[in-house]
Amino acid sequence: MLKLDLTYTNDFLSEEEITNAESVVKALHDDLVHKRTPGSDYLGWLDLASRTLQEGITDILEAAKKIRDHADALVVVGIGGSYLGARAAYEWVKPEYYNQLSKAERGGPEIYFLGNHISADAVSDLLTVLKGKQVYVNVISKSGTTTEPAIGFRLIREWLIKEYGEQETKGRIVATTDASKGALRKLATEEGYKTYVIPDDVGGRYSVLTPVGLLPLAVIGVDIEKLLQGAADAEKAFGSASLADNAAYRYAVLRNALYRKGYVTEIFAHFEPALHYFAEWWKQLFGESEGKNEKGVFPASVGYTTDLHSMGQFVQEGYRNLFETFVHVENGIHNVQVPSAKNMDDGLEYLAGKELGWINDKARLATQSAHAEGGVPNVLIQVADRSEYTLGTLFYFFERACAMSGLLMGVNPFNQPGVENYKTKMFQLLGKPGYQK
Numbered sequence: 067m068l069k070l071d072l073t074y075t076n077d078f079l080s081e082e083e084i085t086n087a088e089s090v091v092k093a094l095h096d097d098l099v100h101k102r103t104p105g106s107d108y109l110g111w112l113d114l115a116s117r118t119l120q121e122g123i124t125d126i127l128e129a130a131k132k133i134r135d136h137a138d139a140l141v142v143v144g145i146g147g148s149y150l151g152a153r154a155a156y157e158w159v160k161p162e163y164y165n166q167l168s169k170a171e172r173g174g175p176e177i178y179f180l181g182n183h184i185s186a187d188a189v190s191d192l193l194t195v196l197k198g199k200q201v202y203v204n205v206i207s208k209s210g211t212t213t214e215p216a217i218g219f220r221l222i223r224e225w226l227i228k229e230y231g232e233q234e235t236k237g238r239i240v241a242t243t244d245a246s247k248g249a250l251r252k253l254a255t256e257e258g259y260k261t262y263v264i265p266d267d268v269g270g271r272y273s274v275l276t277p278v279g280l281l282p283l284a285v286i287g288v289d290i291e292k293l294l295q296g297a298a299d300a301e302k303a304f305g306s307a308s309l310a311d312n313a314a315y316r317y318a319v320l321r322n323a324l325y326r327k328g329y330v331t332e333i334f335a336h337f338e339p340a341l342h343y344f345a346e347w348w349k350q351l352f353g354e355s356e357g358k359n360e361k362g363v364f365p366a367s368v369g370y371t372t373d374l375h376s377m378g379q380f381v382q383e384g385y386r387n388l389f390e391t392f393v394h395v396e397n398g399i400h401n402v403q404v405p406s407a408k409n410m411d412d413g414l415e416y417l418a419g420k421e422l423g424w425i426n427d428k429a430r431l432a433t434q435s436a437h438a439e440g441g442v443p444n445v446l447i448q449v450a451d452r453s454e455y456t457l458g459t460l461f462y463f464f465e466r467a468c469a470m471s472g473l474l475m476g477v478n479p480f481n482q483p484g485v486e487n488y489k490t491k492m493f494q495l496l497g498k499p500g501y502q503k
Protein backbone atom coordinates (compact mmCIF):
# COMPACT_ATOMS: atom_id res chain seq x y z
CA MET A 67 0.00 0.00 0.00
CA LEU A 68 2.82 2.35 0.93
CA LYS A 69 6.47 1.73 1.70
CA LEU A 70 8.36 3.46 4.49
CA ASP A 71 12.10 3.31 3.78
CA LEU A 72 14.45 4.36 6.58
CA THR A 73 17.76 3.78 4.79
CA TYR A 74 18.79 7.40 5.28
CA THR A 75 17.83 7.70 8.93
CA ASN A 76 19.90 4.67 10.00
CA ASP A 77 23.06 6.71 10.59
CA PHE A 78 21.14 9.11 12.82
CA LEU A 79 18.88 6.80 14.81
CA SER A 80 19.25 3.22 15.95
CA GLU A 81 16.43 0.71 15.50
CA GLU A 82 16.43 0.47 19.30
CA GLU A 83 15.54 4.15 19.61
CA ILE A 84 12.42 3.36 17.63
CA THR A 85 11.45 0.05 19.24
CA ASN A 86 11.95 1.56 22.72
CA ALA A 87 8.72 3.45 22.15
CA GLU A 88 6.71 0.23 21.62
CA SER A 89 4.93 0.19 25.00
CA VAL A 90 4.18 3.94 25.01
CA VAL A 91 2.76 3.64 21.50
CA LYS A 92 0.59 0.68 22.53
CA ALA A 93 -0.83 2.66 25.47
CA LEU A 94 -1.50 5.75 23.34
CA HIS A 95 -3.04 3.57 20.61
CA ASP A 96 -5.42 2.11 23.19
CA ASP A 97 -6.36 5.61 24.32
CA LEU A 98 -6.90 6.65 20.72
CA VAL A 99 -9.17 3.80 19.69
CA HIS A 100 -11.09 3.98 22.97
CA LYS A 101 -11.36 7.75 22.62
CA ARG A 102 -9.58 8.65 25.86
CA THR A 103 -6.97 11.01 24.40
CA PRO A 104 -6.93 14.80 24.82
CA GLY A 105 -9.29 16.19 22.21
CA SER A 106 -11.16 12.87 22.06
CA ASP A 107 -14.29 14.65 20.83
CA TYR A 108 -12.50 15.01 17.49
CA LEU A 109 -11.74 11.41 16.60
CA GLY A 110 -14.49 10.93 14.01
CA TRP A 111 -11.84 10.73 11.26
CA LEU A 112 -10.54 7.41 12.61
CA ASP A 113 -13.14 5.37 10.71
CA LEU A 114 -14.76 8.13 8.66
CA ALA A 115 -14.00 6.63 5.25
CA SER A 116 -15.34 3.15 5.98
CA ARG A 117 -18.47 4.60 7.65
CA THR A 118 -19.08 6.95 4.72
CA LEU A 119 -18.80 4.07 2.23
CA GLN A 120 -21.26 2.07 4.30
CA GLU A 121 -23.72 4.94 4.53
CA GLY A 122 -23.36 5.60 0.81
CA ILE A 123 -22.42 8.66 -1.20
CA THR A 124 -25.34 8.72 -3.63
CA ASP A 125 -26.57 12.12 -2.53
CA ILE A 126 -23.17 13.76 -3.02
CA LEU A 127 -22.72 12.10 -6.41
CA GLU A 128 -26.16 13.28 -7.56
CA ALA A 129 -25.62 16.85 -6.37
CA ALA A 130 -22.20 16.83 -8.02
CA LYS A 131 -23.65 15.58 -11.30
CA LYS A 132 -26.22 18.36 -11.35
CA ILE A 133 -23.47 20.94 -11.00
CA ARG A 134 -21.25 19.14 -13.53
CA ASP A 135 -24.06 19.15 -16.09
CA HIS A 136 -24.72 22.89 -15.79
CA ALA A 137 -21.55 24.61 -14.64
CA ASP A 138 -18.64 26.02 -16.63
CA ALA A 139 -16.89 26.84 -13.36
CA LEU A 140 -17.12 25.83 -9.72
CA VAL A 141 -15.85 28.32 -7.14
CA VAL A 142 -14.89 26.71 -3.83
CA VAL A 143 -14.89 29.19 -0.96
CA GLY A 144 -12.96 28.16 2.16
CA ILE A 145 -9.67 28.36 4.06
CA GLY A 146 -7.41 26.02 6.06
CA GLY A 147 -9.04 22.65 6.55
CA SER A 148 -12.02 23.84 4.53
CA TYR A 149 -9.76 24.43 1.51
CA LEU A 150 -6.47 22.55 1.46
CA GLY A 151 -7.74 18.96 1.25
CA ALA A 152 -9.86 19.57 -1.84
CA ARG A 153 -7.10 21.58 -3.46
CA ALA A 154 -4.50 18.92 -2.66
CA ALA A 155 -6.65 16.17 -4.16
CA TYR A 156 -7.56 18.24 -7.22
CA GLU A 157 -3.93 18.93 -8.00
CA TRP A 158 -2.83 15.38 -7.17
CA VAL A 159 -5.36 13.72 -9.48
CA LYS A 160 -6.00 16.18 -12.31
CA PRO A 161 -3.64 17.45 -15.02
CA GLU A 162 -1.53 20.50 -14.18
CA TYR A 163 -3.38 22.77 -16.63
CA TYR A 164 -6.84 21.33 -15.98
CA ASN A 165 -8.66 24.67 -16.17
CA GLN A 166 -7.10 25.47 -19.54
CA LEU A 167 -8.30 22.25 -21.19
CA SER A 168 -11.48 22.23 -23.26
CA LYS A 169 -14.67 21.22 -21.46
CA ALA A 170 -14.74 17.94 -23.39
CA GLU A 171 -11.17 17.16 -22.34
CA ARG A 172 -11.89 18.11 -18.72
CA GLY A 173 -15.22 16.29 -18.51
CA GLY A 174 -16.26 18.73 -15.76
CA PRO A 175 -16.26 22.42 -14.92
CA GLU A 176 -13.21 24.55 -14.26
CA ILE A 177 -12.41 24.92 -10.57
CA TYR A 178 -11.32 28.03 -8.67
CA PHE A 179 -10.66 28.78 -5.02
CA LEU A 180 -11.73 31.85 -3.08
CA GLY A 181 -11.92 32.83 0.59
CA ASN A 182 -8.39 31.61 1.28
CA HIS A 183 -6.96 35.16 1.41
CA ILE A 184 -8.08 38.80 1.73
CA SER A 185 -6.44 40.02 -1.46
CA ALA A 186 -8.41 42.49 -3.57
CA ASP A 187 -6.17 41.73 -6.55
CA ALA A 188 -6.72 37.98 -6.38
CA VAL A 189 -10.49 38.41 -5.96
CA SER A 190 -10.69 40.81 -8.90
CA ASP A 191 -8.61 38.52 -11.10
CA LEU A 192 -10.96 35.64 -10.35
CA LEU A 193 -14.10 37.66 -11.10
CA THR A 194 -12.54 38.68 -14.42
CA VAL A 195 -12.00 35.04 -15.38
CA LEU A 196 -15.56 34.11 -14.39
CA LYS A 197 -17.18 36.65 -16.73
CA GLY A 198 -19.67 35.03 -19.13
CA LYS A 199 -19.39 31.59 -17.49
CA GLN A 200 -22.06 29.49 -15.81
CA VAL A 201 -20.82 29.64 -12.22
CA TYR A 202 -21.73 27.50 -9.20
CA VAL A 203 -20.38 28.03 -5.68
CA ASN A 204 -19.56 25.65 -2.84
CA VAL A 205 -19.01 27.69 0.32
CA ILE A 206 -17.32 25.69 3.07
CA SER A 207 -16.81 26.72 6.69
CA LYS A 208 -17.12 24.51 9.74
CA SER A 209 -17.53 27.38 12.16
CA GLY A 210 -19.40 29.47 9.61
CA THR A 211 -17.71 32.56 11.03
CA THR A 212 -14.18 32.61 9.57
CA THR A 213 -13.39 36.07 8.19
CA GLU A 214 -11.68 35.20 4.90
CA PRO A 215 -14.32 32.83 3.47
CA ALA A 216 -17.09 35.05 4.86
CA ILE A 217 -15.68 38.00 2.87
CA GLY A 218 -15.07 35.84 -0.20
CA PHE A 219 -18.60 34.45 -0.05
CA ARG A 220 -20.15 37.92 0.24
CA LEU A 221 -18.29 38.98 -2.87
CA ILE A 222 -19.07 35.95 -5.01
CA ARG A 223 -22.70 35.91 -3.85
CA GLU A 224 -23.10 39.55 -4.85
CA TRP A 225 -21.53 38.69 -8.22
CA LEU A 226 -23.95 35.77 -8.70
CA ILE A 227 -26.95 37.94 -7.82
CA LYS A 228 -25.86 40.54 -10.39
CA GLU A 229 -25.43 37.85 -13.04
CA TYR A 230 -28.44 35.64 -12.39
CA GLY A 231 -30.77 37.47 -9.96
CA GLU A 232 -31.65 36.60 -6.34
CA GLN A 233 -33.79 33.56 -6.99
CA GLU A 234 -31.52 31.71 -9.39
CA THR A 235 -28.49 32.44 -7.21
CA LYS A 236 -29.97 30.36 -4.40
CA GLY A 237 -29.92 27.27 -6.61
CA ARG A 238 -26.28 27.85 -7.56
CA ILE A 239 -24.91 27.79 -4.01
CA VAL A 240 -24.16 24.74 -1.91
CA ALA A 241 -23.10 25.36 1.70
CA THR A 242 -20.99 22.87 3.65
CA THR A 243 -21.00 23.73 7.35
CA ASP A 244 -21.91 22.74 10.90
CA ALA A 245 -25.18 20.83 11.38
CA SER A 246 -26.79 23.58 13.46
CA LYS A 247 -24.39 26.36 14.54
CA GLY A 248 -22.87 29.39 12.84
CA ALA A 249 -23.79 32.22 10.52
CA LEU A 250 -23.47 30.12 7.36
CA ARG A 251 -25.94 27.49 8.62
CA LYS A 252 -28.40 30.29 9.49
CA LEU A 253 -28.09 31.97 6.10
CA ALA A 254 -28.32 28.64 4.24
CA THR A 255 -31.53 27.79 6.07
CA GLU A 256 -33.03 31.23 5.38
CA GLU A 257 -32.05 31.21 1.71
CA GLY A 258 -32.81 27.54 1.13
CA TYR A 259 -29.35 26.56 -0.13
CA LYS A 260 -28.56 22.90 -0.54
CA THR A 261 -26.34 22.01 2.43
CA TYR A 262 -23.88 19.38 3.60
CA VAL A 263 -22.83 18.79 7.18
CA ILE A 264 -19.29 18.74 8.56
CA PRO A 265 -19.54 16.27 11.44
CA ASP A 266 -18.96 17.68 14.94
CA ASP A 267 -16.31 15.09 15.69
CA VAL A 268 -14.08 15.87 12.70
CA GLY A 269 -11.79 18.92 12.95
CA GLY A 270 -11.06 21.08 9.90
CA ARG A 271 -7.63 19.67 9.08
CA TYR A 272 -9.00 16.11 9.29
CA SER A 273 -12.07 16.86 7.15
CA VAL A 274 -10.97 16.17 3.57
CA LEU A 275 -12.99 12.95 3.40
CA THR A 276 -16.21 14.61 4.60
CA PRO A 277 -18.37 16.62 2.15
CA VAL A 278 -15.74 19.38 2.59
CA GLY A 279 -13.54 17.56 0.10
CA LEU A 280 -15.93 15.04 -1.42
CA LEU A 281 -18.43 17.41 -3.04
CA PRO A 282 -16.07 19.72 -4.94
CA LEU A 283 -13.91 16.76 -5.92
CA ALA A 284 -16.90 14.82 -7.25
CA VAL A 285 -17.96 17.88 -9.25
CA ILE A 286 -14.67 17.90 -11.16
CA GLY A 287 -14.83 14.15 -11.71
CA VAL A 288 -12.45 12.88 -9.06
CA ASP A 289 -13.50 9.32 -8.17
CA ILE A 290 -14.45 9.90 -4.54
CA GLU A 291 -15.46 6.29 -4.02
CA LYS A 292 -11.91 5.15 -4.81
CA LEU A 293 -10.53 7.96 -2.63
CA LEU A 294 -12.66 6.72 0.28
CA GLN A 295 -11.77 3.10 -0.46
CA GLY A 296 -8.06 3.93 -0.23
CA ALA A 297 -8.59 5.56 3.14
CA ALA A 298 -10.88 2.77 4.35
CA ASP A 299 -8.23 0.16 3.49
CA ALA A 300 -5.65 2.37 5.22
CA GLU A 301 -7.76 2.30 8.40
CA LYS A 302 -6.93 -1.42 8.52
CA ALA A 303 -3.35 -1.17 7.27
CA PHE A 304 -2.44 1.50 9.83
CA GLY A 305 -4.77 0.33 12.59
CA SER A 306 -2.40 -2.00 14.42
CA ALA A 307 -0.96 -1.11 17.83
CA SER A 308 2.34 -2.77 16.95
CA LEU A 309 5.20 -0.64 15.68
CA ALA A 310 6.45 -3.51 13.56
CA ASP A 311 3.16 -3.63 11.62
CA ASN A 312 2.12 0.00 11.56
CA ALA A 313 4.14 2.28 9.27
CA ALA A 314 2.17 5.34 10.40
CA TYR A 315 3.16 4.81 14.02
CA ARG A 316 6.74 4.03 13.03
CA TYR A 317 6.94 7.34 11.19
CA ALA A 318 5.40 9.11 14.21
CA VAL A 319 7.97 7.61 16.56
CA LEU A 320 10.80 8.37 14.18
CA ARG A 321 9.97 12.07 13.88
CA ASN A 322 9.64 12.35 17.68
CA ALA A 323 13.01 10.64 18.16
CA LEU A 324 14.65 12.97 15.63
CA TYR A 325 12.97 15.97 17.29
CA ARG A 326 14.44 15.04 20.65
CA LYS A 327 17.88 14.95 19.02
CA GLY A 328 17.52 18.52 17.80
CA TYR A 329 16.06 17.90 14.33
CA VAL A 330 13.21 20.32 14.92
CA THR A 331 12.34 21.18 11.30
CA GLU A 332 10.80 18.63 8.96
CA ILE A 333 10.84 19.32 5.24
CA PHE A 334 8.26 17.54 3.12
CA ALA A 335 10.06 16.94 -0.17
CA HIS A 336 8.55 15.78 -3.44
CA PHE A 337 9.58 15.63 -7.09
CA GLU A 338 6.19 16.22 -8.72
CA PRO A 339 4.54 19.65 -9.09
CA ALA A 340 1.21 17.82 -8.64
CA LEU A 341 2.12 17.27 -4.98
CA HIS A 342 2.58 20.96 -4.15
CA TYR A 343 -0.81 21.35 -2.48
CA PHE A 344 -0.60 17.97 -0.83
CA ALA A 345 2.41 19.41 0.97
CA GLU A 346 0.35 22.48 1.93
CA TRP A 347 -2.35 20.18 3.37
CA TRP A 348 0.33 18.22 5.24
CA LYS A 349 1.77 21.44 6.71
CA GLN A 350 -1.57 22.46 8.20
CA LEU A 351 -2.13 18.93 9.52
CA PHE A 352 1.16 18.75 11.38
CA GLY A 353 1.61 22.47 12.13
CA GLU A 354 -1.76 22.99 13.82
CA SER A 355 -1.68 19.59 15.49
CA GLU A 356 1.75 19.80 17.10
CA GLY A 357 2.76 23.43 17.31
CA LYS A 358 1.65 24.27 20.85
CA ASN A 359 2.95 24.48 24.43
CA GLU A 360 6.23 25.71 22.89
CA LYS A 361 6.73 22.29 21.29
CA GLY A 362 6.46 20.85 17.80
CA VAL A 363 8.40 19.92 14.70
CA PHE A 364 8.16 22.87 12.29
CA PRO A 365 6.70 21.55 9.00
CA ALA A 366 8.14 23.05 5.82
CA SER A 367 8.06 21.88 2.21
CA VAL A 368 10.06 21.91 -0.98
CA GLY A 369 9.34 20.89 -4.56
CA TYR A 370 12.40 19.29 -6.12
CA THR A 371 14.22 19.42 -8.40
CA THR A 372 13.03 23.05 -8.68
CA ASP A 373 14.02 23.91 -5.10
CA LEU A 374 17.37 22.14 -5.33
CA HIS A 375 18.32 25.28 -7.23
CA SER A 376 17.12 27.58 -4.45
CA MET A 377 16.81 25.83 -1.08
CA GLY A 378 19.17 22.98 -1.92
CA GLN A 379 22.23 24.89 -0.67
CA PHE A 380 20.64 25.45 2.75
CA VAL A 381 19.47 21.88 3.10
CA GLN A 382 22.93 20.58 2.17
CA GLU A 383 25.06 22.89 4.31
CA GLY A 384 22.99 25.30 6.37
CA TYR A 385 22.00 25.22 10.04
CA ARG A 386 21.71 21.55 11.05
CA ASN A 387 18.29 21.13 12.58
CA LEU A 388 16.57 19.63 9.52
CA PHE A 389 15.20 16.30 8.52
CA GLU A 390 13.33 15.51 5.33
CA THR A 391 10.35 13.37 4.45
CA PHE A 392 10.35 12.42 0.79
CA VAL A 393 7.09 11.33 -0.76
CA HIS A 394 7.86 9.54 -3.99
CA VAL A 395 5.23 8.56 -6.57
CA GLU A 396 6.61 5.49 -8.38
CA ASN A 397 4.52 5.62 -11.54
CA GLY A 398 3.66 8.90 -13.20
CA ILE A 399 0.76 9.19 -15.61
CA HIS A 400 2.80 9.93 -18.73
CA ASN A 401 6.06 8.71 -20.23
CA VAL A 402 8.26 11.33 -21.86
CA GLN A 403 11.65 10.63 -23.39
CA VAL A 404 14.57 13.00 -23.86
CA PRO A 405 14.87 13.48 -27.64
CA SER A 406 18.12 12.99 -29.47
CA ALA A 407 19.62 16.24 -30.86
CA LYS A 408 23.23 15.64 -31.82
CA ASN A 409 23.86 19.19 -33.00
CA MET A 410 22.86 20.85 -29.71
CA ASP A 411 26.18 20.31 -27.93
CA ASP A 412 24.52 20.61 -24.51
CA GLY A 413 26.16 17.49 -23.13
CA LEU A 414 22.82 15.74 -22.92
CA GLU A 415 23.14 13.21 -25.71
CA TYR A 416 24.00 10.47 -23.19
CA LEU A 417 20.42 10.84 -21.93
CA ALA A 418 18.77 10.64 -25.35
CA GLY A 419 15.95 8.09 -25.25
CA LYS A 420 15.84 8.04 -21.45
CA GLU A 421 12.52 8.55 -19.63
CA LEU A 422 12.09 11.76 -17.60
CA GLY A 423 10.63 9.61 -14.79
CA TRP A 424 13.87 7.62 -14.68
CA ILE A 425 15.99 10.78 -14.59
CA ASN A 426 13.76 12.33 -11.93
CA ASP A 427 14.15 9.23 -9.82
CA LYS A 428 17.93 9.31 -10.11
CA ALA A 429 17.77 12.95 -8.99
CA ARG A 430 15.70 11.86 -6.00
CA LEU A 431 18.15 9.08 -5.05
CA ALA A 432 21.10 11.44 -5.41
CA THR A 433 19.37 14.09 -3.29
CA GLN A 434 18.52 11.66 -0.50
CA SER A 435 22.11 10.40 -0.39
CA ALA A 436 23.71 13.86 -0.60
CA HIS A 437 21.46 15.36 2.07
CA ALA A 438 22.08 12.45 4.44
CA GLU A 439 25.82 12.94 3.85
CA GLY A 440 25.33 16.61 4.70
CA GLY A 441 23.75 15.70 8.05
CA VAL A 442 20.07 15.70 7.10
CA PRO A 443 18.36 12.42 8.00
CA ASN A 444 15.64 11.57 5.54
CA VAL A 445 12.67 9.28 5.36
CA LEU A 446 11.24 7.91 2.14
CA ILE A 447 7.55 7.21 1.71
CA GLN A 448 6.90 5.44 -1.60
CA VAL A 449 3.44 5.28 -3.12
CA ALA A 450 2.39 3.61 -6.34
CA ASP A 451 0.75 6.33 -8.40
CA ARG A 452 -1.40 9.46 -8.59
CA SER A 453 -4.67 7.53 -8.36
CA GLU A 454 -7.50 8.49 -6.04
CA TYR A 455 -7.05 5.20 -4.18
CA THR A 456 -3.39 5.89 -3.42
CA LEU A 457 -4.17 9.44 -2.35
CA GLY A 458 -6.84 8.16 0.06
CA THR A 459 -4.29 5.86 1.69
CA LEU A 460 -1.79 8.69 2.03
CA PHE A 461 -4.32 11.10 3.55
CA TYR A 462 -5.13 8.51 6.19
CA PHE A 463 -1.51 7.49 6.75
CA PHE A 464 -0.54 11.06 7.66
CA GLU A 465 -3.69 11.68 9.74
CA ARG A 466 -3.01 8.58 11.81
CA ALA A 467 0.71 9.36 12.08
CA CYS A 468 -0.01 12.95 13.07
CA ALA A 469 -2.38 11.94 15.86
CA MET A 470 0.18 9.50 17.29
CA SER A 471 3.04 11.96 16.84
CA GLY A 472 1.23 14.74 18.70
CA LEU A 473 0.26 12.39 21.51
CA LEU A 474 3.87 11.20 21.81
CA MET A 475 4.91 14.83 22.03
CA GLY A 476 2.47 15.36 24.87
CA VAL A 477 0.15 17.84 23.17
CA ASN A 478 -3.52 17.74 22.22
CA PRO A 479 -3.28 17.15 18.45
CA PHE A 480 -6.88 18.14 17.82
CA ASN A 481 -7.18 21.75 18.93
CA GLN A 482 -5.65 25.02 17.67
CA PRO A 483 -6.07 27.60 20.48
CA GLY A 484 -3.18 29.75 19.23
CA VAL A 485 -4.94 30.67 16.00
CA GLU A 486 -7.34 32.92 17.91
CA ASN A 487 -4.73 35.45 19.05
CA TYR A 488 -4.14 37.13 15.69
CA LYS A 489 -7.88 37.07 15.05
CA THR A 490 -8.61 38.98 18.27
CA LYS A 491 -5.98 41.59 17.43
CA MET A 492 -7.23 41.89 13.86
CA PHE A 493 -10.82 42.33 15.06
CA GLN A 494 -9.60 45.11 17.41
CA LEU A 495 -7.89 46.85 14.50
CA LEU A 496 -10.95 46.40 12.30
CA GLY A 497 -13.26 47.80 15.01
CA LYS A 498 -15.42 44.66 15.20
CA PRO A 499 -18.20 45.21 17.75
CA GLY A 500 -17.33 43.61 21.08
CA TYR A 501 -13.56 43.68 20.39
CA GLN A 502 -12.70 47.28 21.34
CA LYS A 503 -9.72 47.50 23.72
Ligand SMILES: O=P(O)(O)OC[C@H]1O[C@H](O)[C@H](O)[C@@H](O)[C@@H]1O
Pocket residue numbers: 145146147148206207208209210211212215270271354482485
Ligand atom coordinates in the same frame (compact mmCIF):
# COMPACT_ATOMS: atom_id res chain seq x y z
O1 LIG B 1 -13.98 25.83 8.41
P1 LIG B 1 -13.71 27.06 9.17
O2 LIG B 1 -14.44 27.08 10.48
O3 LIG B 1 -14.00 28.29 8.34
O4 LIG B 1 -12.20 27.09 9.56
C1 LIG B 1 -11.17 27.18 8.62
C2 LIG B 1 -9.81 27.17 9.29
O5 LIG B 1 -9.63 28.34 10.03
C3 LIG B 1 -9.18 28.36 11.34
O6 LIG B 1 -8.79 29.58 11.81
C4 LIG B 1 -8.40 27.21 11.85
O7 LIG B 1 -7.12 27.52 12.30
C5 LIG B 1 -8.33 26.04 10.91
O8 LIG B 1 -8.12 24.87 11.67
C6 LIG B 1 -9.57 25.90 10.08
O9 LIG B 1 -9.45 24.80 9.23
